[in-house]
Amino acid sequence: MSKNLENVWSNCLEVIKDNVPLQAFKTWFAPIKAVKLKSNILTIQVPSQFFYEWLEEHYIELLKKTIRKEIGPDAKLEYSIIMENNKNSSNPYTVKIPTTDKRAIKNRPVAMPLDISSNPIRNPFIIPGLRKVNVDSNLNPNYSFENFVEGDCNRLARSAGYAVAEKPGGTAFNPLLIYGGVGLGKTHLSHAIGISIKNRFPNKTVLYVSSEKFTHQFIDSVKNNNTNDFIHFYQMIDVLLIDDVQFFAGKEKTQDVFFHIFNHLHQTGKQLVLTSDKPPVELQGMEQRLLSRFKWGLSADLQVPDLETRIAILQKKMYQDGIELPKEVIEYLAYSISTNIRELEGALISLIAQSSLNKKSITLDLAKQMIDKFVKNTAREVSIEYIQKVVCDYFDLPIELMKSKTRKREVVQARQIAMYFSKKMTKSSLANIGMHCGGKDHATVLHACRTVNNLADTDKTFRRYLDDLEKKLSLQ
Numbered sequence: 001m002s003k004n005l006e007n008v009w010s011n012c013l014e015v016i017k018d019n020v021p022l023q024a025f026k027t028w029f030a031p032i033k034a035v036k037l038k039s040n041i042l043t044i045q046v047p048s049q050f051f052y053e054w055l056e057e058h059y060i061e062l063l064k065k066t067i068r069k070e071i072g073p074d075a076k077l078e079y080s081i082i083m084e085n086n087k088n089s090s091n092p093y094t095v096k097i098p099t100t101d102k103r104a105i106k107n108r109p110v111a112m113p114l115d116i117s118s119n120p121i122r123n124p125f126i127i128p129g130l131r132k133v134n135v136d137s138n139l140n141p142n143y144s145f146e147n148f149v150e151g152d153c154n155r156l157a158r159s160a161g162y163a164v165a166e167k168p169g170g171t172a173f174n175p176l177l178i179y180g181g182v183g184l185g186k187t188h189l190s191h192a193i194g195i196s197i198k199n200r201f202p203n204k205t206v207l208y209v210s211s212e213k214f215t216h217q218f219i220d221s222v223k224n225n226n227t228n229d230f231i232h233f234y235q236m237i238d239v240l241l242i243d244d245v246q247f248f249a250g251k252e253k254t255q256d257v258f259f260h261i262f263n264h265l266h267q268t269g270k271q272l273v274l275t276s277d278k279p280p281v282e283l284q285g286m287e288q289r290l291l292s293r294f295k296w297g298l299s300a301d302l303q304v305p306d307l308e309t310r311i312a313i314l315q316k317k318m319y320q321d322g323i324e325l326p327k328e329v330i331e332y333l334a335y336s337i338s339t340n341i342r343e344l345e346g347a348l349i350s351l352i353a354q355s356s357l358n359k360k361s362i363t364l365d366l367a368k369q370m371i372d373k374f375v376k377n378t379a380r381e382v383s384i385e386y387i388q389k390v391v392c393d394y395f396d397l398p399i400e401l402m403k404s405k406t407r408k409r410e411v412v413q414a415r416q417i418a419m420y421f422s423k424k425m426t427k428s429s430l431a432n433i434g435m436h437c438g439g440k441d442h443a444t445v446l447h448a449c450r451t452v453n454n455l456a457d458t459d460k461t462f463r464r465y466l467d468d469l470e471k472k473l474s475l476q
């Protein structure tokens with residue numbers, strides 16, 4: 001009985017979907033195409049070498065199990081990799097995995113026009129005494145929940161925000177304090193909460209304001225002798241979103257007036273959402289009584305997004321702007337800029353701008369050139385050779401041994417460590433790392449990385465070697 005390709009693969013996808021987070025599913029499985037099923041070999045087409053390695057590294061067990069369940073115990077998986085868009089694209093591209101070979105299909109051109117219209121936040125000065133309904137919420141419609149990509153890095157903050165939006169003032173999350181580093185989405189998320197509340201409860205008065213603006217307004221009100229109006233105005237707000245409260249640090253008078261507004265709103269069941277670049281305990285120059293108020297509700301942090309989330313964010317942004325980019329360019333951007341989403345978006349925008357100015361298509365090379373200029377503060381990538389040299393010096397081994405095929409114990413270990421650091425600190429593919437380290441294949445490199453991780457967890461001396469080496473390598 002022959003099985004039908006579509007059925008088999010869609011059954012596999014069903015199972016996989018239940019076993020990985022939705023975001024991961026969308027990033028890594030939705031783009032896969034099943035292209036062939038012959039006897040017991042299933043061939044799937046993936047968009048890039050990188051993609052293939054990611055699957056092998058993170059999902060191979062799941063894939064194996066699922067495919068065996070569908071096709072039978074001796075089912076095999078083959079990958080067909082779409083060629084990267086470069087000059088050598090006429091060469092067929094082959095990757096080895098333990099039992100089989102797979103071939104590439106063809107290259108993919110892309111370059112699209114752009115329309116980067118940034119939508120600035122309106123900036124009205126709020127005039128005290130205005131009728132409630134006339135308060136401009138000061139919300140940027142682009143910063144919605146729909147445009148906010150969910151990932152492990154923001155799950156708690158996002159769901160707390162969502163809960164608050166469903167029931168402003170009616171949850172335990174009051175105040176909701178969202179904290180995290182620069183460019184990780186604090187402002188976006190607080191706007192999203194505001195927008196969502198405005199949509200659900202049009203009669204509620206929602207106000208987004210930065211702490212800086214709040215401070216200036218307060219100072220002006222003192223100058224103009226209408227501080228009471230200022231306070232009354234804020235006390236009639238139903239949902240107050242105050243961004244970057246760390247700005248209040250050291251400003252006693254402003255903290256004082258905010259304290260009173262806070263109390264009034266809280267007591268009357270109104271919702272407060274605050275953001276800060278630090279957790280409450282680390283906020284210096286803030287009055288104790290205010291800090292303790294901040295802790296009444298929930299503090300949720302935004303962390304640095306992982307690679308999958310970064311890719312998803314870029315994809316979302318491209319989709320919104322109607323832009324298409326080669327997969328490997330997106331991956332490269334997401335790989336290179338890891339700690340700040342604003343920078344990531346900035347890189348995407350300048351890449352598109354450059355390409356349209358110079359009428360060049362967006363290729364991996366262009367992305368690499370741009371990133372080199374753009375990301376000034378990221379450490380330069382170390383090379384595999386350099387890593388090998390540092391490791392060999394450290395263990396006092398001649399480098400030729402590391403590159404040879406010898407299986408002497410101490411050489412094997414040093415080689416594994418070099419592979420591990422190469423994987424960690426360079427953007428080389430597993431296959432390439434293996435080639436440099438005694439002509440091994442990608443599976444050996446993967447195995448090496450796992451072995452090193454395991455040893456690091458169980459063996460203190462080994463852990464110390466790694467720490468020493470890591471220091472040396474990052475001092476480059």
Ligand code: ADP
Nearest residue numbers: 147148149182183184185186187188313341342
């Ligand atoms: P912060 O206020 O923490 O410095 P922002 O909220 O200004 O950061 O976010 C910086 C940029 O990154 C914004 O353009 C925002 O839309 C985008 N961004 C941040 N987090 C996400 C996310 N999870 N999904 C989509 N875009 C995001």
Ligand code: MG
Nearest residue numbers: 186187188243
């Ligand atoms: Mg901000």
